[in-house]
Amino acid sequence: MTTIDYAAAADFYPGRTSRRSQGLHYRRFASAAEAVQFVAEEMEPAFLKGSLLEVDEQRFEGADILALYAHRSFPLARRKAS
Known part of the structure; x- marks a missing residue:
């Protein structure tokens, strides 16, 4: 698995289905x-x-995003099981 800098800024682009169904749009974190x-x-x-x-x-x-969340190097407390 590729490692990332969890402290770096990130851009999130939702897929078409989530844009329509959940009303999600581009977000910068x-x-x-x-x-x-x-x-x-x-x-x-x-x-x-x-x-x-x-x-x-x-x-x-x-699924790669979820793998980043499940990885042991993820720095934040998880609210639910991954």
Whole structure:
């Protein structure tokens, strides 16, 4: 798995389905950790398809974002089991 700087700013682009169904739009997060936590804890897994997280020119899609959340190096407290 690719490592990322969880402290770096991150851009989140929701997939089409989540834009329509959940009313999500592009969001900029102060840290990748906050973006990953938002995706893992606030979004329904079914809406991850097509979603993209960009951190320091690295791109992560759907299940890869959840893998960042589950990784032992994730720095924030998790609110629910991953």
